[in-house]
Amino acid sequence: MSHFAQYQDGVYADATNGDLPRLPYHHEALRDLAEKAMEPGPFGYVEGSAGRERTADANVAAFARYALRPRSLRPGAENAGDLGVTLFGERYPTPLLTAPVGVLEQVHGEAELAVARGANALGVPMVLSTAASTPMEEVAEAADTWWYQLYWPGDDALAESFVRRATAAGAKAIVVTADTKRLGWRPRDLALGHLPFLRSQGMANYFSDPEFRSRLKADPEPGGVFTEAVFHFLGAFASRSLSTDNIARIRDWTDLPVLVKGVVRGDEAIELVEAGVDGLVVSNHGGRQVDNAVAALDALPEVVEAVGDRAAVLFDSGVRSGADVAVAMALGARAVLLGRPWVYGLAVDGAAGVEHVLRAVLAELQITAELMGRDAADLDRDDVTRR
Template sequence: MTQLPFGREIQSRIYSAGVFGRTPSVPTHADSLERAGLKAMSPPARDYVQTGAGSGSTMDANRAAFDRHRIVPRMLRDVSRREQSISLLGSDFLSPLLTAPIGVAEMAHPDADLAVARGAKAAGVPMIISSQASVPMEQIAAELGDHPRWFQLYWSNQPSVVESFVRRAEAIGAGAIVVTLDTTVLGWRTLDLDRAYLPFARGLGIAQYTSDPAFQDLVEQRVNGGPGKQPDGRPTPAAVRSLLSITKHYPGEFRENLRSPYPRAAVQTFLEVFSRTDLTWDDLATLREMTDLPILVKGVQSVKDARLALEAGVDGIIVSNHGGRQVDGAIASLDALEAIVPVVDGHVPLLFDSGIRCGADVYKALALGASAVCIGRPYVYGLAIAGADGVREVLEHFRAELDLMMATTGVTSIAEIDSSMLA
């Protein structure tokens, strides 16, 4: 396995460029990265990325939990050789990092998920492809080449779409299916609500659906079933802009789409079939019958749910509160991780996301028992700033900082980062 540059080498690269007056195009400090990333986005995109549920208290809790845990460095240990690689679900990865599945990447950059794929591949970080991607999974997989990828599944209320997504994920060489459990309905996301902006209603972030044969069958049925309800009164400028957005993002030629009922029917169909609110743990058996791929569940916060996940036979659990976007006033993901670790007790890999902003956060999650960590908003900020290069730089910075954290705390492998390193 080829090892990417250590943190010191990344540092040297940055400092050497500084001699010639060049500073990093993507800031290394978490606050600066967030400010620059949000500044590079349109107002609707900025709100979509940064909003949490309700008052945002869950996002605050995520950060406070990291602040409560302090690292205790150890001295005079030989850290001249350090190794970040891990083994996960039978595959060897260069580091304990993956990209979290984030939808509607086109709001941050026109190259969207293709840029994420390029950046993740260049940084040596596996990509979890989103159901709400802006590009069909087949195109993303082509960009990734032989680089590892998983597929995140939002469980539609149409079984044919679920099975089709799984079959396509198998065909593109996905190493696992990640079922997101916490988004059977959208949380009360106040910034989006105040703007009255839902990207999916404008045709953004639904490329997995419009490229899917089972979904297209549903659209065909809708179109052939009649025109449906038409808007009342004269169209407003906002309605015209929405129609143009829907038309632009639908597969095919723009002028033909403008005259066609299919783009609008696709959006209406998506809004109806997106989620299944009566999903239960028993339904995971249906997914197991569909595929031999490892199945992970994402969004677990409760110790009781962790036990139910194990009873359902999942191959991995991702402890996550969706970055604070679903439930206001929820438990911090890091606190949930700490409680769930002894229940899982190493029976399956335990991954983590929500609130991760820097390499030190990754270190703390690993110390509390995470097998690997998913990076979310930070790489989206890098995407907005500099496209694929921005994604690569953010992920390289995470790897570099984690490596230097290992050196400065006296550990040489991921396995050595455990609870003894925390106060």
């Protein structure tokens, strides 16, 4: 069994020698440090959400509506607290993954390579964004375990190229994001005119792709503005006609597990399972796409009930702590993707900042599971109630 919980013992021991933690443990305090470390445009891009940001606020607030129900005297509870989970036949030491976040070069110079090092230290898989700042093959060399997130482009041949590259490079799964046929209405970005793609940021997987490059008259210019490559990217970024039919085509391109991310309805979950997907990620993109949408956590029980045991259900959106992870797992999530918290750790302290955030979340999760008398994978609806 992993002993992430022992991390807090080390923190207290170090403190007796006057060595206090360099970074805070509350998300809000870390976010404030990140705001000081980042330029206004990049910070607004990460922190901001759609419209009046009601969905993002609802994601966080939803966790307060669900209360854990500890049972300390549960038989066998003295051995509880293991965080290991099995996903698609693979055993993982924890149920945590880093959510796909694009354009990390605007957060830290080492971008995805720093995320990989921070995640590797704890055995946490990273989910690599299509809009990464580092080509997937380079990330594959740095990351111990990684999944590939696909923004399905308008060009199906490019989608196929991305999936085949990820498979060849050693990805463990393909995660298709379905809720981004176009960018949501994001007032913070609009107010600053900040769209990093127009500065050729977040395009490493495109500029390194032979299918994408074959469409260009000249080689892309890294760092260039309004190049031919940028215009081609803007036209190809997302497919407006993405459907279950498209997703079923991935089976011709890879034998990896296929998940669809951005599901908040039971009826759509059923359609996707019938189309043959292996997993779903209940998510509203952290509130970045549709304002006033349902909180992802409130949608989780509906999707879990609709799917049953026919596909693995994962979760993201609004997670800020290990206790939040425990709530999501008790409501049926098999694993949880964490987003903004580790991005702020990256901004403040690079790979060490990512590791700090992940380690703190896992320590709290393991302590919570032990006090619940459960292994993380065994948390269920009996362990949570709606307030």
